[in-house]
Structures are given as C-alpha cells and as structure tokens.
Amino acid sequence: MITAMPGYADARYAVDLNELCALAVEGLRPMFVASEQLFCYRRELIDDWLFCDGVSARYTIMTLLGLAAWERSGASSPIDTGRVMSRLLDNVGWLPGVGDLGLLLWLCAETSPKGVDQLLGEIDFEIALARFPDAREGSTTEVAWFLTGLSKTMLAMGQTPVKMRNAAIQAYELLRRNQGPAGIFGHIRTARTLAATLRSHIGCFADQVYPIVALTAYAELSGQTEALHRAKACVDAICRAQGPQGQWWWHYDSSTGAVISRYPVYSVHQDGMAPMALLALSKAGGGDYREAIYKGLDWIYGANELGVNLCDSVRQVIWRSIQPSGKYSTYLAAALGMMGLERATRIRQLRILRECRPYHFGWLLYAFSGHEYRGRDACA
Numbered sequence: 001m002i003t004a005m006p007g008y009a010d011a012r013y014a015v016d017l018n019e020l021c022a023l024a025v026e027g028l029r030p031m032f033v034a035s036e037q038l039f040c041y042r043r044e045l046i047d048d049w050l051f052c053d054g055v056s057a058r059y060t061i062m063t064l065l066g067l068a069a070w071e072r073s074g075a076s077s078p079i080d081t082g083r084v085m086s087r088l089l090d091n092v093g094w095l096p097g098v099g100d101l102g103l104l105l106w107l108c109a110e111t112s113p114k115g116v117d118q119l120l121g122e123i124d125f126e127i128a129l130a131r132f133p134d135a136r137e138g139s140t141t142e143v144a145w146f147l148t149g150l151s152k153t154m155l156a157m158g159q160t161p162v163k164m165r166n167a168a169i170q171a172y173e174l175l176r177r178n179q180g181p182a183g184i185f186g187h188i189r190t191a192r193t194l195a196a197t198l199r200s201h202i203g204c205f206a207d208q209v210y211p212i213v214a215l216t217a218y219a220e221l222s223g224q225t226e227a228l229h230r231a232k233a234c235v236d237a238i239c240r241a242q243g244p245q246g247q248w249w250w251h252y253d254s255s256t257g258a259v260i261s262r263y264p265v266y267s268v269h270q271d272g273m274a275p276m277a278l279l280a281l282s283k284a285g286g287g288d289y290r291e292a293i294y295k296g297l298d299w300i301y302g303a304n305e306l307g308v309n310l311c312d313s314v315r316q317v318i319w320r321s322i323q324p325s326g327k328y329s330t331y332l333a334a335a336l337g338m339m340g341l342e343r344a345t346r347i348r349q350l351r352i353l354r355e356c357r358p359y360h361f362g363w364l365l366y367a368f369s370g371h372e373y374r375g376r377d378a379c380a
Contacts, residue, residue, distance in 0.1 A: 015297045017368045020271065020311070024361035025070060027316040028063065029078050031358045037087040039063050039358040043317065050315060057094060059359040060084060061103045066365030068111045073370035081111070089115050092122055097134035099142025105149030109156040116153055125150070126163040129170050138189025140178045140203060144210035147171035151217035160221070172218055172227065175211050178203075182257025183233030185211050201254045205269050208238050208252065212277040216284045232286045235278060239292045245303055246295030248274050264323030264353070267310050270296040271318070272363030279367060305350055317356040318364075325351045 031040050033055050041054035064084060067077045088104060089112075095101050101123065108115030129135040134142040150168040154160045178185050185208055186201040215231035218224065241249060241259050248269040251261040274296050278289040300318065302309040310319045326349075 015294060015301060020297075021070065021365055021368055023311060023313060023316060023318070024066070024364045025075070025078060027318070027356065028067070028358060028361050030316070031063075031356075031361075032079050037084050042320075042355050042357045045315075045354040050317070056358075057088060058100055058103065059357060059362070061088065061100070061107050062359035063362035065103075065107055065110065066362030066369070068107070069369040070365045075369070085112055085115060089118055092119065096132075097142055098128050098132040099134050099139070099145040101128060101132070102142070102144075102146030102149035106145070106152050109149065109152040113156075116157070120161070120164075124163070125167040128167060129174070135174075138174050138178060140175065140185045140187055140207040141210050143171050143174045143178075144214040147175060147214040148210070148217050151214070151221045155217070155221055168218060168221070171214075175214065176230065178254070179211070179230060179234070180254030180257065182254070183230075183235075183237035184208065184252045184254040184257050185234065186254035202260060203252050203254050205238075205248055205250055205252075205266070206273070208234050209269075209273040209277045213280050216280045216286070219284060228281075228284060228286060231281050231284075235281050235286065235289065238274075239278075239289065242292055242295065245305065246270065246292075246297070246299040247304075248296060263350070264321040265299070265304075266321045267300055267318050268320075268357070268360035268363060271300050272360055272367055276363055276367040306352065308352065310352065318360065320353045320355045320357065320360070322350050323353055324349050 028039070030050070031043055031052060032038075033040055033052065036055045038055040038057060039060045040052035041056045041059065043050050043052050064081055067079060067081050071077050071081070085107070089108075092101075092104070095104065101119075105116070105119055108119060124131075128146070129143075135146070147168060150164055150171065154164055154168070174189065175185070178189055180186060180201070185203045187203050187207055188200050212231045212234050215227045215234075219227035219231070237257050238248065238252075241252070241257070243249060243262070243265075247262065247265045249259045249262045250264060250266075252258065253260050275293045278293055281287065282289055300310050304310070305322055310322075312319065
C-alpha cells in the first residue's frame with residue numbers, strides 16, 4: 001500500500017496530446033548519436049547537465065516505430081529514419097534473440113517492404129523459436145515482440161507464407177501457456193536456476209503490455225477470437241489493478257492476478273506502453289479504456305505521489321520514474337510481495353529518477369501520433 005499525499009488522488013490535469021508528442025519529438029534530437037546512426041541508451045542528469053550514455057539498437061527500433069507513426073500523421077521526423085533503417089539492416093548478425101528479430105520485423109512491416117524481403121531471405125523463421133535462447137526459455141516479452149512482428153508483416157504482405165504462419169502459431173502457443181487464470185502473464189516458461197524458477201510466474205508490466213499488442217495483431221491476422229479474448233483478459237486485469245492515481249504497477253503474480261510490487265512506477269508505462277496496448281485492443285473492438293488511459297496521463301502531469309510534473313519542457317525530457325530512494329528498497333518490496341506480504345511505501349521514501357530513454361518517446365509517439373486533444377474523447 002502507499003501513504004498518498006492528500007489532495008492529489010482526485011486531481012485532473014489538462015493533457016494536451018499534441019504538446020506531449022511535440023515534446024517527445026524534440027527530446028529525441030539530442031538522444032541521437034549521429035556517429036553511430038543509433039539512439040543512445042539513456043540521457044541522464046548529472047550535476048545539472050544531461051549526458052547521453054551508450055547506444056542501443058533495440059531502443060532505436062522502438063524509437064523508429066514511433067517516428068514512423070509520427071511521419072504517417074503528416075509531421076516530419078528530426079532524424080533521417082531511412083538512413084538509420086539501412087544501418088540496422090546492413091548486417092542482421094547483431095540480432096541477439098527472437099525478440100529483437102520480431103521488433104525489426106515489426107518495423108520493416110510498417111516502413112520498409114524491402115527490409116521485409118531482406119529478412120525473409122536471411123532468416124529461417126520456422127526455426128527461430130528453437131534457435132534463440134530467449135525463445136527457448138519462453139520469455140514472454142520477447143516472444144510477444146516476435147509474434148507482433150510476424151503478424152504485422154503478414155498483414156502488410158496480404159499473404160501468409162507457410163514458414164511465417166507456422167512460426168506465428170508456435171509463438172502464440174508459447175504466449176498462451178504463459179498466461180495465468182486471472183489474465184496476467186508470467187515472465188518466462190522455463191527457467192535454468194532456482195531464482196528464475198521462483199520468479200517465472202511473476203510478470204512485470206512489460207510482460208502484460210507486449211502480449212496485449214501481439215495478441216490483438218494475431219487476432220486480426222488469424223481471425224481467432226480466443227486471441228482477442230486473451231488480450232482483453234489481460235487488459236481487464238491490469239485495469240482492475242491500476243492505482244488510485246492512475247499508476248500502472250510494476251510486478252504481478254500470474255497465478256492469482258495480484259500486484260506483488262508497485263514501485264518503480266515508470267513514466268513510459270503511463271504515457272506510452274499502456275496507452276499503446278489499450279488503444280490497440282480498443283481498435284480491435286475489445287472495449288473502451290479511455291478513462292484508464294487518462295488517469296495514467298494525469299499521473300505524468302502531476303497527479304502523482306509527489307505532486308510533480310514529470311514533463312520537463314526546458315530540458316526536453318520526461319523523467320523516467322518515481323521509485324523508492326534506496327536501491328535495495330525496491331528489491332525488498334518485490335521479495336516481500338513474492339511471499340504474499342506488502343511493505344507500505346511513504347512519500348518521503350520516494351524520489352524521481354532523473355533520466356530518460358529514447359524508447360519512451362518512441363512508444364509515446366506510436367500510441368498517440370495523429371490524435372488531437374479533445375478532452376477525454378481524444379482517444380476515440
């Protein structure tokens with residue numbers, strides 16, 4: 001449980017989606033490392049200066065998905081996305097797992113038919129789930145990325161090549177087995193260590209969001225109502241668990257559906273990943289989740305535990321999270337949650353993590369590009 005600051009639970013802040021998207025686009029400029037033609041891993045505030053740290057191909061793919069949606073809305077990208085795509089496709093030997101393959105396939109499906117042809121020529125999709133370790137473990141997030149990539153590609157192609165169709169069926173079965181009776185997904189199917197076994201049924205928020213997107217795409221491709229029902233079951237479960245101030249909590253028990261650890265609360269979940277998933281299901285006819293989306297957005301704008309607007313328009317960032325002050329506090333809360341216990345979190349124990357990652361802006365743009373702000377009907 002959380003001891004909340006009085007007065008903020010019922011606050012309502014004006015959420016301007018156009019302004020939010022514009023902040024994301026401008027914030028991506030300094031995150032791009034031109035010499036590498038990749039986006040950085042993170043932008044971190046140190047001694048009142050923002051520094052870029054490392055590069056990430058995975059984050060770059062996610063960011064390009066958002067920028068592509070931004071461009072489809074009629075706006076222009078601050079980055080030459082075609083050149084970055086060429087960089088990613090130049091040598092696909094960098095792909096570490098089926099998850100990143102799925103993300104790249106997803107991006108190609110939405111932006112580059114030639115890229116799809118290249119991947120079809122270089123990758124045997126039918127054996128991908130046996131080839132990569134993340135797939136062999138049945139890692140929920142990574143398998144969901146793969147299923148999304150396959151589904152989006154076949155929808156874009158207007159055909160279902162046998163090897164891709166078989167791979168999609170296998171990926172769907174893996175995801176199906178990872179979903180618990182309450183609709184929540186566990187983290188992995190198989191584990192090699194005792195620690196991994198203990199947490200295999202514990203799914204983080206990402207383990208919920210990406211399967212929702214994957215299942216809605218697969219339902220559109222296959223016409224399977226079961227896939228859509230499974231996506232809806234997960235959405236309904238996380239919406240029931242949503243915090244009083246719109247928080248999308250961090251860890252869930254797939255066997256019971258219970259929240260087992262609440263913090264950190266990540267900004268990307270509030271204004272990017274959750275809206276992306278809920279809007280995907282709504283578009284597929286799965287229900288109306290606008291109120292849950294806007295509660296999450298209000299949290300970003302200041303209706304949160306600390307009463308702080310996490311959007312810093314001057315620095316062109318949205319701060320990453322609100323989390324416990326000590327690094328061991330989060331681990332302790334998670335451990336207690338796994339034992340069915342709960343540790344109260346007080347306001348004075350929370351702090352803002354002052355960093356920002358490019359994929360945050362990517363998913364924000366992917367969710368909201370093209371929407372105009374019209375009060376709480378904006379996502380209609």
